[in-house]
Amino acid sequence: MVMYIIDTHSHLWLRQDTVVNGLPIRPLPDGRADFMGEERQMLPPFMIDGKNSAEVFLSNMNYAQVSAAVVVQEFIDGNQNDYLEEVARSYPDRFFVCGFCDVRHPGFYPQVEELCSRGFKAIAVPGHRLFLPEGRVWLTSDEMMAMFKYMERNGMILSVTLADGDVQVAEMEEVIAECPDLKIAVGHFGMVTVPGWLEQIKLARHENVSVESGGITWLFNSEFYPYPSAIKAIRTAADEVGFDKLMWGSDYPRTITAITYRMSYDFVLKSAELSDEEKRLFLGENARRFYGFKELVDLPYIKNMSE
Template identity: 25%
Template sequence: MIIDSHAHIFSTLSGFGADGELKPLHNGKAIWSTGEVIQLLPNEYEETSFPVEELLKIMDQNKIDKAVLLQGGFLGFNNIEVSEAVKKYPARLTGALTVNPFCRNLDKILNHLLTLGLNAFKFEVSTGCGLMGSNGTFNLAGELMYSIYKKLYGKIKTISFDLGSPGDESHQVEALRKISLDFPNFNIVVCHLSSPRREQDENIKRELNLLCRENIYFDTAALFWKTRPENYPFPYARKYLNYAKDIVGAEHLMWGSDMPSTLCNASIKEQLEYASDVFNDEEKEWYYYKCADKVYF
């Protein structure tokens, strides 16, 4: 059995980040406000959209049983679409809500979001497509964010963070450790294994040891893209996975695809298989299914 711990849907692209708006073009392309055009989906997609039915089709083709719908600035916030997709397909999907903490009506927004029936929140805080790309740097363990965690504590079970890469102002691993200590009943997920780049072996080992806590987990979505450029079977990503298995254990790791943008770089089959011989049979159960089931479902 397989759970995709990190997937996305969007009927209408509404990304926003350091480069302004991200709006759809055709054949899978999109354009930032800077004028930069990117290939967001494989070019056989006539429209640059990825509704829930397309996600489910790919899941079925690759024998993926369930998926977790996450959100962030790259594709745009869409709490309503995520919550409606989960209500429509409750046996296959769960999802995480999100919010911009700098909204003037933050409390009103949070009160509404907590009525939507989901048990997780995600904060994409990176300096590129995340909250620190469009709002400037802030402390993840500061007063503003703590006011949010306190409001969510006891009402949801999981908070996920996309920190951006080491060296970015958003990459606040010490703050995550503090949050895990101050809010021990939260499951805390670090997306993309904390987004290490190539030649960062000692730093990723340091961070994994720092964040080796009972209530901290890691998804490995798009790890092979973070360590680019490399080709299948992605030796750098495999090396980092081995570090993670040895330091935090397979029961704290979960497979994810980061669909749909990663479909431009590797097939789901390749994304599933490149890590398969990193783990023994018992560890595979945790990595591909049991950890995400525990944390999100």
């Protein structure tokens, strides 16, 4: 059985230099970052210049036999539209990139039309970052709904991460009702380690909604590899919405400060709790269908020096 592996939640940036809620995020040497007043290991320590490039990611993907990746965006990484447009142009068969607009402030709607005109086929919305000191930004605001309806009309995909539990689920239900043909990928596996996570998963009962597991190894980091509770959660989610609605995502590069890139899916591949067909769907086939990947590269296994 041929199995293509597709990563549905990753990040790229040339320079991570931004401010979130008045707090800076700046690169430091050796893969570290000043992260909102705290020094954190943002990247693996061999990425010494703070640059999280497509070429380094491709090397990881080739080694781990990952055929393609979806690149989302986050406020903490800063706006990377220009770089991701270049990445998509340079590696069209390897990367599906999401555009980004600053939905935290009114007046962002023209950015949506601009992103579409530039060829972006998806927009990422970090919904969990919309609880601002000056007040909450609602996913159902007039401008947000106008954006979602524009995306629906133009066949764009919404990649969205939500606040813990069911805090924003009712808003998403309203968005789905108003935009039934808008394809939506719910990220971070519903924040699976937080009470109420299944309410996010249940959004995938709607025809055009799927769930991706970006960051699942981070959420179960205290348990660590091979993440038996993550496997149990995948099974629980499948019981709710079906395996054809679930997709693997890594949250590269942040998660590979703790594990290798291959380990971020290898625990699924080696699990005895999932069938071969379930693994095929979760690790790539569902993503191929959802994002419309066509020509996927075949990547041979390269033997390690340690073997």
